[in-house]
Amino acid sequence: MAKNKARKQNDKHKITWETVWKQRYLFMMSLPFVIWIIIFKYIPLWGWTMAFQEVKPATFALPIWERKFVGFDNFMRGFQDRIFKQTMINTLGISILQIAVGTIVAITFAVLLNELCFTKFKKISQTISYLPHFVSWVIIASIAKNLFNDGGVIDTIAGTNLHLMSTNSPLIWVVIVIIDCWKEMGWNAIIYLSAMAGIDQGLYEAAQIDGANRFQRIWHITLPGIRPTIIVLLIMTIGSVLGVGMERQMLLSNGLVQDHTMVLSWFSYLRGIGSSDYGLGTAIGLFQSVVGVTLLLIANKIAGMVGEDKLV
Amino acid sequence: MVKNKRTWFDYLLVVIFAFILVITLYPFLNVLAISLNDATDTLKNINFIIPRKFTLSNYKYVFEEGGIVAPFFMSVAKTVVGTLVGVICTCMLAYTLSRRDFICHKPFTILFVITMYVGGGMIPEYLLIMRTLHLGNNFLVYILPGLVWVYNMILVRSYIDGLPMALQEAAKLDGANDFQIWYKVVMPLCTPVIATIALFYAVGQWNSFMDTYLYAKDLPTLQYKLYEIISQARMQVDTHNTSETTQAVTPMAIRMAVTIVATVPIVIVYPFVQKYFIGGMTLGSVKD
Numbered sequence: 001m002a003k004n005k006a007r008k009q010n011d012k013h014k015i016t017w018e019t020v021w022k023q024r025y026l027f028m029m030s031l032p033f034v035i036w037i038i039i040f041k042y043i044p045l046w047g048w049t050m051a052f053q054e055v056k057p058a059t060f061a062l063p064i065w066e067r068k069f070v071g072f073d074n075f076m077r078g079f080q081d082r083i084f085k086q087t088m089i090n091t092l093g094i095s096i097l098q099i100a101v102g103t104i105v106a107i108t109f110a111v112l113l114n115e116l117c118f119t120k121f122k123k124i125s126q127t128i129s130y131l132p133h134f135v136s137w138v139i140i141a142s143i144a145k146n147l148f149n150d151g152g153v154i155d156t157i158a159g160t161n162l163h164l165m166s167t168n169s170p171l172i173w174v175v176i177v178i179i180d181c182w183k184e185m186g187w188n189a190i191i192y193l194s195a196m197a198g199i200d201q202g203l204y205e206a207a208q209i210d211g212a213n214r215f216q217r218i219w220h221i222t223l224p225g226i227r228p229t230i231i232v233l234l235i236m237t238i239g240s241v242l243g244v245g246m247e248r249q250m251l252l253s254n255g256l257v258q259d260h261t262m263v264l265s266w267f268s269y270l271r272g273i274g275s276s277d278y279g280l281g282t283a284i285g286l287f288q289s290v291v292g293v294t295l296l297l298i299a300n301k302i303a304g305m306v307g308e309d310k311l312v
Numbered sequence: 313m314v315k316n317k318r319t320w321f322d323y324l325l326v327v328i329f330a331f332i333l334v335i336t337l338y339p340f341l342n343v344l345a346i347s348l349n350d351a352t353d354t355l356k357n358i359n360f361i362i363p364r365k366f367t368l369s370n371y372k373y374v375f376e377e378g379g380i381v382a383p384f385f386m387s388v389a390k391t392v393v394g395t396l397v398g399v400i401c402t403c404m405l406a407y408t409l410s411r412r413d414f415i416c417h418k419p420f421t422i423l424f425v426i427t428m429y430v431g432g433g434m435i436p437e438y439l440l441i442m443r444t445l446h447l448g449n450n451f452l453v454y455i456l457p458g459l460v461w462v463y464n465m466i467l468v469r470s471y472i473d474g475l476p477m478a479l480q481e482a483a484k485l486d487g488a489n490d491f492q493i494w495y496k497v498v499m500p501l502c503t504p505v506i507a508t509i510a511l512f513y514a515v516g517q518w519n520s521f522m523d524t525y526l527y528a529k530d531l532p533t534l535q536y537k538l539y540e541i542i543s544q545a546r547m548q549v550d551t552h553n554t555s556e557t558t559q560a561v562t563p564m565a566i567r568m569a570v571t572i573v574a575t576v577p578i579v580i581v582y583p584f585v586q587k588y589f590i591g592g593m594t595l596g597s598v599k600d
Contacts, residue, residue: 015415023414025490030408030420033401033460037424040457044432044440060443109332116325117318125329127583128336134582135575136519138535142542142571143339146346146358153342156359182335190590214321246434247522251539265434272435273526285433 051075051283057276074283081271083262091263093170094249095241097177102188103234105181107226110192111218129186141251144179165257172257179252191233192226199225228309235303239296242288264288340575347371347572351565358564370569373561380570383537387518387574390454390533394517399510402460403502406468407494424462441527449530454523458516464509471505472498508588515585518577534574541567 020027054068078084109129116122132140147153148164155161164175203221212220246265253261264284272281303309341361346354350365374380408414409421432440437457447453475498483497499506524536532540544563 019415023490026408026411026414027416029404029491029494030414030416033405034420034423036456036459037427039445040437040440040459041427041431043444044436045430047432047436047439050436050439060439112325112328115321116329117322118326121326121329125333127586128333130586131336131340131579131582134515134519134578134585136521136535136578138521138538138542139571139575142538142567143343145542145567146342147339151358153339153359156357186336214319251521251542269434273438278435278439281435282433285435289433 047282048286050279051286053279055278055282057278060278070279074279075287078271078280078284078287081267083259083267086259087262087264087267090173090260091242091244094173094176094263095244097173098180098244099234099237099241101177102181102184103230103237105185106188107192107223107230109185110189110196110226111222113189114193114196114222115214115218126186129189131186132183133187135183137248137251140179140183144252148175148179165252165254168257168259170260172253172260176248176252176261180248192229195226195229196222231303231308235296235299238299239292241295242291340579343568343571343575346565347568349565351562352560354565355562370561370565371573374566374569374573378566378570380534380537380573383532383534384573386531387534389451391514391517393451394455394458395510395513397455398459398461398464398513399506402465402509403468403499403506404494405460406465407472407498408490409465410469410472411490424465428462438526447527449528451528451531453527454517454531457523461509461512461516464512467509468502468505471502475501508591511581511585511588515578515581534570538567538570538574541570 049064051074052069052071053064054070054073059067113122113126116125145152145165149155150161150163150166152164154164163171165172199221203225204217207217207221242264244263244265246263246269249261249263249266265288268281268284268288271277271284338361342358345361345363346358347370348366348368349360349363349370350367351370353365405424409417409424411417414420431437441453441457442448447456479497479501480493483493488496519535521533521535521539524531524533525539529536541563
């Protein structure tokens with residue numbers, strides 16, 4: 001088979017009309033999708049140019065060279081927007097809280113599950129822990145209303161009104177992060193569990209002979225064993241620190257707390273599509289991407305400098 | 313494996329996980345119980361998981377007057393069509409890109425893989441779909457923009473790469489053309505991976521909400537309908553309907569019934585789906 005492939009590699013260099021004709025079915029089976037991806041993925045990429053132009057519904061139909069070029073004006077208007085500062089604080093606050101809490105919870109869950117020795121129970125626990133991951137955010141939002149709204153399940157258990165989803169303060173960040181952790185905990189643990197499965201079992205046996213107790217084994221073998229995985233995942237999440245999704249924020253928000261749930265992607269939607277200021281909306285999106293890539297590269301660099309495994 | 317005598321820690325772990333399971337399941341059971349409970353009775357206290365006054369009237373109301381029948385079928389149509397078309401297109405493309413002798417193998421592969429890392433973002437995509445292609449409120453908007461997930465395509469391609477090449481060559485000698493080889497030889501061998509990606513597409517389609525929200529508010533799906541109910545109830549703060557004294561149905565009861573209708577297909581499917589998803593997830597972390 002390997003030989004076969006090598007021979008084919010050689011044939012590839014001679015591109016003649018004859019080969020094109022011979023492979024006409026392959027072309028017929030792939031060209032429609034090439035056209036599709038150019039339309040749906042590459043044309044929007046070209047849309048980044050709108051960030052530097054004045055684009056309003058009236059001027060959208062104009063060809064690109066006839067639109068007014070405004071340099072960084074869209075960015076400046078975005079940054080000076082009345083709610084931009086609070087939006088930025090919310091985005092960073094929710095993101096950092098989520099990265100910190102989400103990572104710790106997922107690792108703890110994975111470590112504990114790894115220690116659980118009743119196989120059947122372990123399997124059931126794991127399967128059930130995935131359930132919320134497969135359920136859509138709309139459904140989660142509906143369920144969250146029961147639990148966190150005034151007079152909801154948690155208020156009933158607490159016996160007082162905690163105003164969890166009606167206080168206009170960063171408390172809503174905590175509520176959102178808790179809900180997100182609840183939804184994704186079991187799912188995010190999978191990657192750590194598979195890293196743990198790769199740890200040499202001999203290490204545990206040796207440690208046991210040396211008299212290490214269970215906590216020492218977790219601390220000195222399991223956690224260092226999954227350290228590269230943790231670092232790689234952290235680097236990747238740092239890249240998405242400004243990319244907090246709009247769907248979750250919008251669904252878990254309400255009029256009372258909206259000041260503290262607004263994030264950049266939602267802001268971009270409101271200004272770009274809600275108020276039809278396409279240029280500004282695109283500029284915010286571009287800002288998010290550029291900052292994301294920059295942070296990813298910085299985090300990667302730092303990881304390399306302190307001697308951790310790098311992403312690339 | 314280190315075999316140990318069971319210690320207090322093992323039993324503590326069981327208690328911890330029992331607690332986690334309760335936290336995970338309680339919210340779902342609570343929703344189910346409220347949806348099956350008499351709506352006015354629910355207003356007294358919503359903290360329960362066994363219906364106090366069992367009734368099916370919430371569901372009856374939701375299906376007869378709640379206007380969710382059309383959204384339900386829209387969701388079903390979108391899921392079925394999206395999955396079917398998605399699977400066929402993904403497999404077809406994956407097959408051509410698995411053919412190393414295909415002269416466009418390399419450029420096409422690069423063209424597709426790049427899009428996994430860079431995207432145009434929300435506003436340019438929105439403008440393309442609504443202003444340039446005029447797909448707003450058209451059923452096609454549910455199918456076309458997400459026609460092929462490149463990740464799924466790579467899954468199928470690496471599966472095809474693992475199949476013996478000899479089968480394709482034998483078919484070729486028998487005079488089959490590339491299209492025939494694809495659907496008569498390769499596709500039947502791909503059943504496991506087809507099942508996997510079909511589940512990916514189906515769960516994605518059933519759960520998606522932003523596509524309706526952004527592009528097709530006139531073609532509401534179940535998820536969108538539920539969103540509308542959530543945001544309406546937010547305004548009315550769950551005041552119950554006093555006009556119907558005989559069969560009181562509160563916004564909350566309606567919301568719970570719709571939530572259950574939207575959740576049930578996922579709950580039925582996900583235990584079967586999860587192992588494929590996990591396979592896909594760990595493959596992604598190991599391969600390239």
